Amino acid sequence: MVAPRGSRSPTPPWGSRCDDRGGPPMQRILSCELTMHIGERVTIAGWVNRRRELKSVSFLILRDRAGLAQVVVQAGSEMPPEETVVQVTGVVIANEVAPGGVELTEPQITVLSGAEHHTPFEIFRPTLSPALPAQLDHAPLSLRHPSRREALRLAGQATAAFRSSLDGLGFTEIHTPKIVESATESGANVFALDYFGRPAYLAQSPQFYKQLMVGVFERVYEVGPVFRAEPHDTTRHLAQYTSLDAELGFIEDHRDVMKVLREVLAGIMPRISAIEVPREIPSVHFAEALKIAGAHPEEPDLVPADERAIGEWALREHGSDFVFVTGYPMAKRPFYTHPDPSRPGYSNGFDLIFRGIELVTGGQRLHRYEDYVAALTERGESIEPYRSYVDSFKLGFPPHGGFAIGLERLIARVTGAANVREVTAFPRDLHRVAP
């Protein structure tokens, strides 16, 4: 709600946004608009956040999308229980002792939809008390809490900023199928489906399609779900997550992709946090990264502990929350990865580590048909499962590359959430498919 003079709390507990109006279809104003209607009879609507019954007076705290509003109710009156949806018509008065300085008096309360008398836990407290599993079991309720709601709002802001940043760079938004005929990430497990009697899979990434669409638009992006049947039971893994994907043609190499990623992050971060994106994000080669992390020089990949160490190094040495690791070994990257022409065994693939966690994977891709055939052959993989994808490259594709940002990881790191499930509305993991 609006925090006008008289408000005791500098930061209202429920977030304070009043950038729109109550609007149709209901003749309704928002809690934050009450100060503009002092002396008038108005209608507000929302949820019963909390009842407070005293000897001589009762209060009904109503919650709407903008914040909270206090309704003064005659002592002894029945008040609908918490989370009931109500519409309240009354007279707005200014009152210094009211939270926010205004309140609604002489109310006529209409119940629009009942709520159970007992909610499993209290939603009106500043902190949400239940442990994560209990919150997730009752997600429709727990998500109403400001802490959970704010994270989801930030995720929405981040995707909006992702879109507008790329729109400004000449990208076109695309929509690709989530039901596919083959795996994109060799090694990663897929969810199999029965597709009209044939096998099919849930897409692990829009990788192939966004590459094919580079042949149409040169620069494309997609915001969408991806599915991983990996049995990863950790605080940073989900079976379904939201991938912010981009792919662009006519690049020199992966460094052009990194520049675009840097621009995108510079567009997103101010919208969701105070974290600064350096003009030049520090970058280390994989071999150097192993040294920084103190890992064995023959290690083919960075383990989570290494990533944390590199994140700390970037903050210490460069004052940056972000750090690129480039040149991952070809052996650990998918077959469509473009090798580093100057360094055999290494790739033009990169990861972006944000506050010690792998946030983005990207790189330059192969763009010639014969290179795809060679890459699969070299890996001892059959071309057949990838036939329609690989054959497409006979059509002519520019040198290209792209990246994918893990939305939930981004929001978790920005909000300091310990678990990506805390910032996901209805997380899907190893054990949970509902609600």
Place this chain on the structure above:
RNA sequence: GCCGACGUAGCUCAGUGGUCAGAGCGCUCGCCUGUCGAGCGAGAUGCCGAGGGUUCGAUUCCCUUCGCCGGCGCCA
């Protein structure tokens, strides 16, 4: 999948081999001339996750199982 924790009231947790059960919040009732996570008083609520075993006796000890959390493998 491996390793390590944990499963006791609606929520968060304490507790003990022997009148097998507590606290805070919530809930119910009462008190309190306006609350601000209100306050004060009283009260109700539990197959102490499930199955088996040890024991005269198990919520407590052991085994199995299920659930759940964290770390790791893998990855965004």
